[in-house]
Amino acid sequence: MTLSNGRVAAELAVDKSLVERWVAGTVHPSAHNLGRLTEFLARRVPGVTLLDWDRSVEALRDRFGGSGLPPQVTPTAxxxxxxxxxxxxxxxxxxxxxxxxxxxxxxxxxxxxxxxxxxxxxxxxxxxxxxxxxxxxxxxxxxxxxxxxxxxxx
Incomplete structure (x- = not known):
């Protein structure tokens, strides 16, 4: 599932910068917005509930069909x-x-x-x-x- 920050913001009627802060982990959605986000995702992924947010990041990735991040290689020179x-x-x-x-x-x-x-x-x-x-x-x-x-x- 691929969704842009702008698309999520438009669906939830919130500012795109707020969604970007959620994605970055700077802030967490309020209970109200988390409920709205869950409803939005449930229309695309059957069976999504508020309980899914208690899962680990890896379990959420598997739940929504995401792929893992490639191993990060940091050159030294x-x-x-x-x-x-x-x-x-x-x-x-x-x-x-x-x-x-x-x-x-x-x-x-x-x-x-x-x-x-x-x-x-x-x-x-x-x-x-x-x-x-x-x-x-x-x-x-x-x-x-x-x-x-x-x-x-x-």
Whole structure:
């Protein structure tokens, strides 16, 4: 079963950002919304009840026919992340100039769901001991985090 956050939000008449916070585990649905969510799912998966929410994550995944997450492999060296001839050059530039971009940042970009309007993302760039910079950026409950490196003047 595949459902988008937007579809669930529309069906339950709640804000999409609330559904995103449920998915991320930041907040849990209220008793009222959990009941509505259960009714919504029961229309798609016969036999779903409020008791299903007491199951483990693995049991819920099996109940709704989800697949397991692939094992996470985290490369330890910068060169393991990218197979690119310029990796050594970019890693060296990051080691030299990384502190110049460290700090808190605000971006301005076109708002994807509001034509003609703009939104701001707020982010942080911090040094890491293993080479690349730690980057986190987001707006409201949408967050992206990962690593970055300096390439040229970018």
């Amino acid at each position: 910068v060169a393991d992340w990218l197979a690119h001839p310029k990796v050594a050059e970019v890693a060296a530039a990051t080691a030299i100039d990384g502190m110049k971009v460290t700090g808190f940042w605000r971006t301005t970009r076109a708002a994807p769901d509001m034509p003609g309007r703009f939104c701001h993302d707020y982010g942080m760039i911090a040094p890491r001991s293993d080479g690349p910079l730690y980057c986190e950026i987001g707006v409201f409950s949408s967050r992206l985090s990962g690593w970055g490196m300096i390439a040229g003047d970018q």
